Structures are given as structure tokens and as C-alpha cells.
Amino acid sequence: MKNTNILLTSRPTGFLGANNFATQTDDLPPLSDGMARVRVVYVSLDPAMRGWVSPATNSYLPPAPLNETMRSLGVGVICESRCAHYTVGDWVSGFTGWTDYLDIEPGKLSIVPQTASMEDYMGLFGLAGATAYHGLVKVGEPKAGETLCVTGAAGSVGSIVGQIGKALGMRVVGIAGTQEKCDWLVNELGFDAALNYKTDDLDAGLKSFAPDGIDVHFENVGGKPFIAGLDNMKAFGRIVMCGFISVYNGDTPEEMPDMTAVVRRRLTLKGFVMPDHFDTFPEIFSALGAMFAKGQIKYRLDIVDGLENAPAALNKLFDGSNKGKLVVKVSNP
Ligand SMILES: NC(=O)c1ccc[n+]([C@@H]2O[C@H](COP(=O)([O-])OP(=O)(O)OC[C@H]3O[C@@H](n4cnc5c(N)ncnc54)[C@H](OP(=O)(O)O)[C@@H]3O)[C@@H](O)[C@H]2O)c1
Structure with missing residues (x-):
């Protein structure tokens, strides 16, 4: 053979x-x-x-x-x-x-x-689901009624982050790169809103969605979506640093946000990688399995x-x- x-x-x-x-x-x-x-x-x-x-x-x-x-x-x-x-x-x-x-x-x-x-x-029940659950639930510490913004929202991690947010009673806006992806987020996955980072004014869109600011921002891409998210955080908000795909091919970030916002709004910004948490996968998959069985998560x-x-x-x-x-x-x- x-x-x-x-x-x-x-x-x-x-x-x-x-x-x-x-x-x-x-x-x-x-x-x-x-x-x-x-x-x-x-x-x-x-x-x-x-x-x-x-x-x-x-x-x-x-x-x-x-x-x-x-x-x-x-x-x-x-x-x-x-x-x-x-x-x-x-x-x-x-x-x-x-x-x-x-x-x-x-x-x-x-x-x-x-x-x-x-x-x-x-x-x-693999890396994507575990990353979404750990990042949002353990790092982002979400609460029902809070607002969640996720970038790379139509991707494997981002799409699950938004759906977990909805299952936990959050208001969720996703940022993605095509109209088809934005429509899928809202019409199929139940996101409250979606913005296209290639065509929409992200700052205006986020201000309209969350006039009082975002409680939890889940970052997957870096660049303009990250800047817009950071600029629209509520005081004491949490930023989950999951990935920065826009620079993985060796590009330097085209723009970086005004990090003084972290101090002015007393934000928490925390990175994580799942290889540090492989031992928690059974617990995560049990929680995700319960949401999946209730029809709260699609992929x-x-x-x-x-x-x-x-x-x-x-x-x-x-x-x-x-x-x-x-x-x-x-x-x-
Ligand atoms: N911390 C961890 O342990 C961990 C584990 C797994 C994944 N991650 C991170 O999570 C992120 C998402 O991973 P994934 O597996 O779910 O991939 P994915 O979102 O399924 O696919 C990548 C998506 O990223 C978007 N993208 C690519 N280049 C971009 C750019 N320059 N600006 C904006 N968006 C861009 C594209 O969507 P659009 O059409 O929307 O542009 C693409 O479809 C990555 O940053 C990855 O490294 C982290």
C-alpha cells in the first residue's frame, strides 16, 4: 500500500x-x-x-x-x-x-x-469551536444584554463566537468582507447586524449599532476593523485578542489604533492561544454540544x-x- x-x-x-x-x-x-x-x-x-x-x-x-x-x-x-x-x-x-x-x-x-x-x-468540535468558546466565554467574560463585536465574523472562529454570544443573550454585530457573508451572518446565523469592512463606514456602523459602546470586542483580523472596534469600546470593555490574520503573510499593519483608548476607557485587552488550553476541550465541547443540540449553533x-x-x-x-x-x-x- x-x-x-x-x-x-x-x-x-x-x-x-x-x-x-x-x-x-x-x-x-x-x-x-x-x-x-x-x-x-x-x-x-x-x-x-x-x-x-x-x-x-x-x-x-x-x-x-x-x-x-x-x-x-x-x-x-x-x-x-x-x-x-x-x-x-x-x-x-x-x-x-x-x-x-x-x-x-x-x-x-x-x-x-x-x-x-x-x-x-x-x-x-475542533480548534475553531474551542477557540470561539474559550475566547469569548473565558477571556471575554460576556454577560447577557451586553454588546459584542466580532471581526472575521463569517470565518470558522468568528461565526461561532457570534452565535455563542447570541445564545448567551448578547447583541451581536459581525464584521466581514463580502455582502454574501454579511447576509449569511444576519439571515442564517441570527447576528443582529453585520458590516462589510470593504464597503461600509465601520465607525458610523458601530456607533449606530451600539451608541453607548461595545462591551466585548473579539479580534480576528487586525487593521481597520480592529481600529473601529477599539474606537467604539465602552468604558471597562474587554477586547479578546484571538488573531491578526491581516499581517500573517508578512505585511506590516497598514494602520494601528490609538492605544491611548485602552487607558482612557480602562479597557482590558488579552491575548490567548488554544494549545495552552487543550486540557479544557472536553468541557468546552460539552458546552458547545448542548448549544448545538438546541439549534443555537450552525457551521x-x-x-x-x-x-x-x-x-x-x-x-x-x-x-x-x-x-x-x-x-x-x-x-x-
Ligand atoms: N488564538 C488561537 O488559539 C486561535 C485559534 C484558531 C484561530 N485563531 C485566529 O482566528 C482568526 C480566524 O481564524 P479562522 O480559522 O476562523 O479563519 P477564517 O476566519 O475561517 O478564515 C480567514 C478569514 O479571514 C479574513 N481575512 C483574511 N485576510 C484578511 C484581511 N487582510 N483583513 C480582514 N480580514 C481578512 C477572510 O474573511 P473576509 O472575507 O471577511 O475578509 C477569511 O475568510 C485568525 O486570525 C486565526 O489566526 C486563533
Whole structure:
């Protein structure tokens, strides 16, 4: 049996290109004693991957190594086992990488219950859902009746943040990059309002939505949406610093906000990364599962077929052409 891996072979400047990766196909060796073999079903494409391929060592994970399988999260099925920890047919999730198959030691990937679909694990009960829940609930400390503004609102994290906000009784405005995305937020997901950062006057839109100011701002992108959010914060508001996708390709921020507002309005501004909180995922997924069961949270997947298309597809996150959680289907569930 053959196994295809996509290796990271060089570090990009600007957007990632096919030239930064190489495809390697080998015969699968016999499975070693004490190990289990995973057939990968979906891999997740995340903005953080642009950071992982950079040489920067001052981040929360070391750079993805060159000439090794590209690092990514994913879900798969145990297709062969020579250890007691995994049984053939188990579903597993974690750092699978861009590969058809991987051999794992006990505990390397988490066994996930088969009470949800594999698509649910990619769209909701994975990094996106955990980030949205932890960021809003634990960092943002929201209260019913407060106003919430989320940027990157139609993305996998932002769309769930807004829906959790609605489930908790908040008034929610999202900021996104197309009219289709704004319509989806309001008409399908129940956001109270949505602004298009490419065509709308964000400052006027936020002042009209929240004349008394925003209580919680959830930042995913940086630049103009961040400036507008910060300028419209209520005194003692909380800003959740989740991501800054507008600069991940090496761009310098086109503009930065007037940070004196943090002092004048006595704001709390706090960053977080989910690898610090992996142990809380079961608790988070139980809370998200209850909201999902009540129909309070929807997600959409943008599925790219075939591992060979992963490198090019990653750029959809940076040109905004992804509609929902971006994943690559590697094999059938
Ligand atoms: N802290 C953590 O642990 C953690 C974990 C996961 C994700 N994150 C962060 O959360 C953010 C969202 O991630 P995601 O996985 O949910 O991605 P996503 O929102 O599903 O996809 C990225 C979206 O970002 C928007 N975007 C791209 N370039 C932009 C720019 N220059 N200005 C404004 N918007 C831009 C695009 O939407 P538009 O069409 O609206 O422009 C694009 O669709 C990222 O910053 C990511 O790094 C953080």
C-alpha cells in the first residue's frame, strides 16, 4: 500500500506557493509492535499554519520542520492496531499532518466519540469551536444584554463566537468582507447586524449599532476593523485578542489604533492561544454540544478534495474566498 505525504521544503515570503512543498509517495512499511495506523479523513487548514511555516522561534510552537510532513490538525480512523490503546475503527483527532496515513504511539492522537459526525469535529468540535468558546466565554467574560463585536465574523472562529454570544443573550454585530457573508451572518446565523469592512463606514456602523459602546470586542483580523472596534469600546470593555490574520503573510499593519483608548476607557485587552488550553476541550465541547443540540449553533464547511490541493487551498484563508471552516478531504469517512 502507498502513502502520500506533503513535505514543507522551504519557508515562504508572502503568500505560500506550491514551490514551498513537495509530494512524496512511499510504500507503507509493516506496522511496528506497540503502534497503531491512522487513515486520515480530513485535515484542517488554519491561518496559524502560515505562522508555523515561518522561521520565527518566538511563538507558541516551534517552526514546522523543513523536509518533514507539513504540520496540521486532522481527524482519521484507526485502520490497524498493534497496541492496546487503540482499536481498529476508533476515530482519532489531533496533529495528523498532511498525509494519507500515519503510525502513532499510544496517546499521540485523542480518541473521539462517534456520537457526532466527522464534519462536526472539523466544523465545531475542533480548534475553531474551542477557540470561539474559550475566547469569548473565558477571556471575554460576556454577560447577557451586553454588546459584542466580532471581526472575521463569517470565518470558522468568528461565526461561532457570534452565535455563542447570541445564545448567551448578547447583541451581536459581525464584521466581514463580502455582502454574501454579511447576509449569511444576519439571515442564517441570527447576528443582529453585520458590516462589510470593504464597503461600509465601520465607525458610523458601530456607533449606530451600539451608541453607548461595545462591551466585548473579539479580534480576528487586525487593521481597520480592529481600529473601529477599539474606537467604539465602552468604558471597562474587554477586547479578546484571538488573531491578526491581516499581517500573517508578512505585511506590516497598514494602520494601528490609538492605544491611548485602552487607558482612557480602562479597557482590558488579552491575548490567548488554544494549545495552552487543550486540557479544557472536553468541557468546552460539552458546552458547545448542548448549544448545538438546541439549534443555537450552525457551521459551514468549505471542503477541498484531495491532499494534493492543500498547499494552494491554504491561501483561500488569506484572500477571503473560503466560506466557512476550510478543510481538505483526504479519504472517505
Ligand atoms: N488564538 C488561537 O488559539 C486561535 C485559534 C484558531 C484561530 N485563531 C485566529 O482566528 C482568526 C480566524 O481564524 P479562522 O480559522 O476562523 O479563519 P477564517 O476566519 O475561517 O478564515 C480567514 C478569514 O479571514 C479574513 N481575512 C483574511 N485576510 C484578511 C484581511 N487582510 N483583513 C480582514 N480580514 C481578512 C477572510 O474573511 P473576509 O472575507 O471577511 O475578509 C477569511 O475568510 C485568525 O486570525 C486565526 O489566526 C486563533
